[in-house]
Each structure stands twice: as structure tokens, then as C-alpha cells.
Amino acid sequence: MFNAFWHILRKDLLGAFRQKSDILNPICFFIIVVTLFPLGIGNDPVLLARIAPGVIWVAALLASLLSFERLFKDDFIDGSLEQMMIAPHPLSWLVCAKISAHWLLTGLPILCVSPLLAVFLSLEVKVFYVLFLTLLIGTPILSLIGGIGVALTVGLRKSSVLLSLVMLPFSIPVLIFSTMAIDAASFGQSYIGLLALLGAMLVAAITLAPFAIAASLRVSVS
Amino acid sequence: MLECKNLTCVREQRVLFDNLSFTLSPGEILHVEGPNGVGKTSLFRLLVGLSSPYAGDIYWLQNNISTVRESYYQHLLYLGHKSGLKPELTAIENLQYFQSLHNPNVELDVWETLTLVGLAGYETIPVAQLSAGQQRRVALARMWFSDCPLWILDEPFTAIDKSGVKVIENLLVKHAENNGMVIISTHQDLNVPDTLYKRLMLEKPIAEAFYV
Numbered sequence: 001m002f003n004a005f006w007h008i009l010r011k012d013l014l015g016a017f018r019q020k021s022d023i024l025n026p027i028c029f030f031i032i033v034v035t036l037f038p039l040g041i042g043n044d045p046v047l048l049a050r051i052a053p054g055v056i057w058v059a060a061l062l063a064s065l066l067s068f069e070r071l072f073k074d075d076f077i078d079g080s081l082e083q084m085m086i087a088p089h090p091l092s093w094l095v096c097a098k099i100s101a102h103w104l105l106t107g108l109p110i111l112c113v114s115p116l117l118a119v120f121l122s123l124e125v126k127v128f129y130v131l132f133l134t135l136l137i138g139t140p141i142l143s144l145i146g147g148i149g150v151a152l153t154v155g156l157r158k159s160s161v162l163l164s165l166v167m168l169p170f171s172i173p174v175l176i177f178s179t180m181a182i183d184a185a186s187f188g189q190s191y192i193g194l195l196a197l198l199g200a201m202l203v204a205a206i207t208l209a210p211f212a213i214a215a216s217l218r219v220s221v222s
Numbered sequence: 223m224l225e226c227k228n229l230t231c232v233r234e235q236r237v238l239f240d241n242l243s244f245t246l247s248p249g250e251i252l253h254v255e256g257p258n259g260v261g262k263t264s265l266f267r268l269l270v271g272l273s274s275p276y277a278g279d280i281y282w283l284q285n286n287i288s289t290v291r292e293s294y295y296q297h298l299l300y301l302g303h304k305s306g307l308k309p310e311l312t313a314i315e316n317l318q319y320f321q322s323l324h325n326p327n328v329e330l331d332v333w334e335t336l337t338l339v340g341l342a343g344y345e346t347i348p349v350a351q352l353s354a355g356q357q358r359r360v361a362l363a364r365m366w367f368s369d370c371p372l373w374i375l376d377e378p379f380t381a382i383d384k385s386g387v388k389v390i391e392n393l394l395v396k397h398a399e400n401n402g403m404v405i406i407s408t409h410q411d412l413n414v415p416d417t418l419y420k421r422l423m424l425e426k427p428i429a430e431a432f433y434v
Contacts, residue, residue, distance in 0.1 A: 003326060007322040007323060014311060018310040078307060082304065083300075086295050086300055221273075222272060
């Protein structure tokens with residue numbers, strides 16, 4: 001069973017590295033959006049530091065929305081999704097591998113470039129530290145929730161609008177609590193409670209989303 | 223043993239077939255025939271549990287397949303219209319992936335398998351760059367190392383040349399002689415011994431009478 005998990009993860013990562021545009025597209029979008037803000041609103045460090053957490057988070061959210069199409073769509077088109085659904089393993093477990101691969105290809109690059117962008121937006125180190133933590137906890141939640149949306153819409157032809165519509169309301173709480181935690185940190189208040197709430201959301205998403213994704217896939221592929 | 227009882231399939235408010243019952247025992251090759259659009263692929267998708275029947279049940283070893291999904295899938299090899307291959311991976315990587323996901327207990331010699339399906343020398347080329355027939359051969363290569371007793375093959379001969387068809391027919395016969403079961407749909411005639419051969423003819427219902 002762990003072997004199957006590992007092989008799906010490996011297949012997805014290998015496929016993505018062969019087709020580099022798939023990895024580069026969301027992360028380039030993320031970097032471009034964040035770098036355009038200082039150019040658009042001027043280089044006042046106080047203002048930039050004030051809006052930086054919101055900008056980075058909104059850009060991360062949009063970048064992950066952009067990448068969801070890839071999660072099941074290609075597999076649906078070439079038939080490997082069908083084959084995964086008739087594999088002798090629990091579908092919810094195999095789905096976890098797909099989501100992990102998706103996070104490694106979209107969430108992790110965002111985490112990696114975030115220090116650079118924080119410097120760019122003149123964020124203080126202690127605020128950046130919290131921003132990094134919220135991204136670390138928040139991006140997997142986005143991947144898991146997005147997985148449900150993609151699974152529901154994978155059988156439809158023009159699904160991207162519907163996907164954003166399904167996805168956005170569920171991702172807004174993540175955005176709100178993350179930016180609240182970062183704000184609290186920048187005012188020197190305690191942010192642990194808000195991080196704990198985010199962590200609770202992550203735990204709930206990890207435990208429930210794979211089952212929801214598996215059930216949605218069974219519905220939309222039939 | 224695979225058993226279908228009173229299957230009814232409805233697509234787009236139209237009955238494709240109803241009250242379809244048949245049993246498949248070890249050592250049988252079931253050839254599903256019928257004109258285009260009669261519901262062969264829909265029947266196959268019901269049989270592998272990818273969609274659920276409007277009415278009726280499917281039993282594998284006396285258990286309803288929707289209740290024993292995982293143990294049923296351990297015994298099932300399904301090749302659909304879509305090959306299930308990842309175009310950016312090579313033939314070797316695709317086969318290793320299939321083996322690890324579907325037949326984890328099988329020792330796979332990829333090179334030998336690819337030689338058997340006539341793809342020696344194409345092992346390390348991404349599948350997207352192979353011809354349609356070669357891609358089909360990579361997908362069909364799974365039959366050579368599969369240890370599953372039940373094979374469900376939807377139009378496996380598409381884009382395969384004559385000699386390739388013959389090789390696959392021989393493989394089907396060998397599988398049936400080893401107490402395997404095969405359900406296959408194809409518009410070509412199958413050259414297999416009569417003792418192993420069963421035929422299921424699906425016919426078009428009269429359109430007006432069969433709307434739900």
C-alpha cells in the first residue's frame with residue numbers, strides 16, 4: 001500500500017519534471033503578481049510592509065487556483081485516473097499521493113521563494129517567520145480543498161470557472177486566519193491561537209478531504 | 223466466477239439494455255458484439271465498477287462487486303478505450319507504474335515484456351512520441367505480466383496490426399486454458415477454439431419504446 005503511494009507520487013513528480021511548464025507556470029505567476037505590486041504602488045517601505053502579507057497570500061491563493069486544473073484533468077483525459085480508481089487499494093489513500101505531489105509541485109516552490117519576496121517587500125524577520133508558518137500550514141489546506149473541487153468538476157468540459165466558484169468560499173477562511181495571524185505578529189501580539197486554528201483546519205482537511213475527493217471522483221467519472 | 227443479474231443500463235434517459243443476465247466461468251472467453259452505440263463500453267464500465275447500474279447487480283465469487291471493491295480489483299485487469307498511459311513517461315516507467323499499482327506481487331521483467339510485444343529498442347522514448355499502434359502495444363503489454371484471472375478488454379485491437387492481433391488471440395487462449403476469464407469487445411472475428419468461446423450479442427432497442 002505504501003509502495004503504491006510512493007509510485008503514484010514518483011510518477012506525478014517525474015511527469016511534471018518532464019513537462020517543466022507545469023511546475024513553472026504557477027510559481028512564475030506568483031512571483032510576477034508579488035513583484036508587480038511595489039512597481040504599481042510605489043516603494044514606500046512602511047506601506048509595502050503593511051500590505052505584504054495580504055499580497056503574498058492572495059498571490060499564493062490565485063497561483064494554487066491556477067494549478068488545480070492539472071491535478072486530475074490530465075489523468076482523466078489519458079485514462080490513468082480510471083486505472084487508479086480500479087487499483088486494489090483504497091482510493092482515498094491513492095488520492096493522498098496525488099495531493100502530496102500537487103503540494104510538492106506548487107506549495108513547496110511558493111514556500112521556497114517567499115523569503116526572497118519578503119525582503120523585496122521589506123517585511124521584518126519576525127513577521128516573515130509567521131508568514132512562512134501560515135504558508136506552511138495553509139498551502140496544504142488549499143491543495144486538499146482544491147482537490148475536492150477538481151474531483152467534482154473533472155468530468156465537465158469547461159470546468160475552470162465552476163472550480164473557482166466551488167473553491168473560493170472554502171479557501172477564504174484560510175486567507176482570513178493567515179493574514180490575521182501575520183497582522184497580530186506585526187503588532188507584537190500573540191498569534192499562536194490563530195496558528196492553532198489554521199492547524200486545526202489542516203488536521204480536519206487531511207482527515208476528511210481524501211474521503212470527499214474519492215467519493216467525488218466516483219461520482220464524476222461514472 | 224463473474225455473474226450479472228438483470229442488469230439495466232440507462233444513459234441520457236435512454237435505456238441501452240435491460241434485464242441482461244449472464245455468467246462467466248473460469249476458462250471462458252466472452253465476446254461482446256453489437257453495433258456502435260449499443261452500450262458495449264457502458265456494459266464494461268458497469269462490470270469494472272466505474273459506473274453503477276440503473277438496476278441489477280454484478281457478483282464476483284458470489285459477492286456484490288460494490289461491497290468487495292478492493293478484493294475484486296485484485297483479480298481484475300481492465301483495458302479501456304483510453305490507454306491509461308502517461309504520455310510524458312517512457313514505456314518502461316509506465317509498465318513499472320502499472321505493475322506496482324495493480325500487480326504488486328508480480329516479478330516484472332520490463333525488457334522481456336517489451337520485447338514480447340515488439341517494442342524492443344523503444345524502451346526509453348516517451349510514450350507520446352510512439353505511434354498509435356505502439357502506444358496500444360505498451361498498454362496491452364500489461365496482459366503479459368498480469369496475474370489477474372479476469373481480463374476485461376474494450377476494443378484491444380484498435381490500431382494493432384494483423385500479426386499483433388494473432389499474438390494477442392493466442393495469449394487470450396492461453397489465459398483461458400489456465401482457467402482465466404476474458405471479456406472482450408471487438409468488431410473483428412475472434413479465432414479461438416469453440417470450447418472456450420462464448421458470444422454476447424447486444425442489439426439496439428426500439429428507440430421510442432425504451433425511453434425512461
